[in-house]
Amino acid sequence: MSDHFVVVAACGDIAEGKFIKVSVAGRAVILAHVAGRYHAVEDNCSHEDYPLSFGCLDGDRIKCSLHGSRFSLETGEPLDEPADCPIRVFPVKVMDGRVWIDPTA
């Protein structure tokens, strides 16, 4: 694992099936808790630079509220048009009851 992991939340901060928005190293990041796992993705739709945090979770995907593209929280890949580029995904680990992400990866 890289040495760049930073704490972004306590495990209890995010209910199952929800996400929060965090700021890490000057980046807006969505931290989602889905099916017992945490995912961190950039809070920016690749289609038109629109905050994905205005949207909602759809299982292990996040849906943009502007034009409806959904992105995999696992890979960042778009699953619907009009977006055709992935969003950035950050490594996540859980340690000592806290959630860590690597914003440099």
Ligand code: FES
């Ligand atoms: S801005 Fe997100 S799908 Fe268009």
